[in-house]
């Protein structure tokens with residue numbers, strides 16, 4: 630059978646600020662469609678984590694780009710828990726801390742780090758389709774995606790959701806501090822010179838303030854089936 634050209638593989642991009650629910654929604658949508666999932670934020674988080682554990686400053690662009698290019702990462706979706714491995718270390722929890730998120734936002738502003746991760750992200754585009762979650766999925770990585778969604782919610786709602794998520798994991802942080810950190814991260818992600826956070830051309834803007842997760846997933850899977858009427862789910 631001839632190889633399918635990458636641009637023939639359907640892609641749904643989901644971009645937006647932190648705490649808008651992208652990760653949860655992207656995971657559920659990929660499951661519903663039976664498609665692959667790219668959690669691009671995890672790659673930036675892994676660069677920050679790896680650099681921190683080797684005591685490399687988060688401004689050392691050339692060294693960080695080398696780390697990004699040679700990340701020995703494995704996403705293990707089969708377990709149903711979405712385990713993330715860096716070498717032989719299970720870093721699933723370690724990359725989810727707020728400190729790692731802030732670190733990711735710092736390293737993500739470095740052009741050489743972003744360049745080093747481009748091809749790795751595009752390699753996720755495989756049949757029967759891909760749901761790609763990030764900040765620049767529609768603007769830089771998959772500008773030809775058939776369905777582009779920019780997911781957002783008010784900063785208060787996003788902080789509340791993140792607070793609940795952390796609390797459920799037994800992590801106690803103040804809502805005010807979270808809200809402040811979130812606003813700072815939004816500013817850094819939106820104002821950086823390379824691949825700033827913004828909707829891609831033709832993106833549908835979806836404000837999820839006041840919407841439940843199932844409502845968002847239902848709406849987006851309807852959009853996906855309208856956009857890709859012939860797409861078939863992945864075989865188990």
Ligand code: DC
Nearest residue numbers: 669670671673733734737763764765
């Ligand atoms: O989505 P997240 O919280 O896991 O992302 C962590 C940081 O990584 C976020 O502050 C910005 C950065 N990021 C990025 O610049 N580009 C992406 N495609 C994904 C994440």
